[in-house]
Amino acid sequence: MGRPREFDTDQALESAMRVFWARGYEAASLAELTAAMGITKTSMYAAFGNKEELFRKALQRYGAGPAAYAMRALGEPTARAVAVAFLRGAVRTTTPPGGPTGCLTVQGALASSDDGRPVHDLLVDWRNDAGVRLEERFRRAVAEGDLPPGADPRRLARFIMTMGFGVAVQAANGLGPAELDEIVDTALLAWPS
């Protein structure tokens, strides 16, 4: 009951996510966010709480959308296939045809003022969690004989994550998917046979 909302919250959140993606958390002003969302500040606060909450929800949406490749990659049958799917996914997501380059979780708040500390820490945790999940998947691969017995799952996971972060920076640097795929091919030469 009450007056119905005149905008689509999913759509507005998608727009906000793109602004955060392009600008980072702190540099994305409420004025630019709400302009992109097509609503007023008042409506944003009523619907999402505040700027930080809006970012948290945008990050959630990012994880379920553009960054879903990371979870999907874990489902690949072999450790090598997981690594390949993960890095190819990173390349695609960081170089979308009609969207911001780079990775929201990397450029969202790599460095920040004291005010942005909560979001900074949130993203640190997000990135580390992704590494832990990759590590667990590789540990399973060792148990399944899919990786050599001497392989170090944690080390391999960190290596793949590091490449992913590097790809995100290179994408922000202007490299395209073809060039990034080449880099990924080179990196995969390090993968244990």
Added chain:
Amino acid sequence: MGRPREFDTDQALESAMRVFWARGYEAASLAELTAAMGITKTSMYAAFGNKEELFRKALQRYGAGPAAYAMRALGEPTARAVAVAFLRGAVRTTTPPGGPTGCLTVQGALASSDDGRPVHDLLVDWRNDAGVRLEERFRRAVAEGDLPPGADPRRLARFIMTMGFGVAVQAANGLGPAELDEIVDTALLAWPS
């Protein structure tokens, strides 16, 4: 002639560089910068011009100091030694015992508002230039027979740069030098024999 300056510009610039390093360009406020430099805003403007000029000079100092490892690495005798020196240097610089973690050129302005665009572009150029110099060094290595004839210098340079950027993000994520060195060791398995 005129009243002599009461502070050491080099020392003040060093302090400013550290603040930019920890906060990034836009999130570093003039208040925090000048507090760290031990001078007033007026003195800063008189000595360095404005915030953007201060950053440019801090970046120059960063290149000549903490990031000098990059230029130094180019002087190594073999391509492999260059790659090793470059990545080990990146690890050391992004995890200083008593300084900010990560890399100033990466977290300085990966994403920014419109106001920060000039600095953003400056850092993009800085990072790309580093890659080009590495590429030129590897091209020379191919000519000298130091790398296999089929090796692709550009691709190898981009791979090493990507690892360097990834290391910078992992350092900001909290990883220490020992863990980062492990990651570098893993990456170097991809290096052509």
Added chain:
DNA sequence: ACGGTTCTGCACCGACCGGTACTTAACTAC
């Protein structure tokens, strides 16, 4: 001693920051 020059410290500028109080509009239940 004195004019010229440069640096310092304080107060202040307009603009924008994230966030909100309040009025009005649009709906539902009765």
Added chain:
DNA sequence: GTAGTTAAGTACCGGTCGGTGCAGAACCGT
């Protein structure tokens, strides 16, 4: 029709942003 509820729009809040005008202080050459 009317009371209750929620959304939308405007106008505003104190605080901070990068940047500056101005007066006085510290030096130089003469």
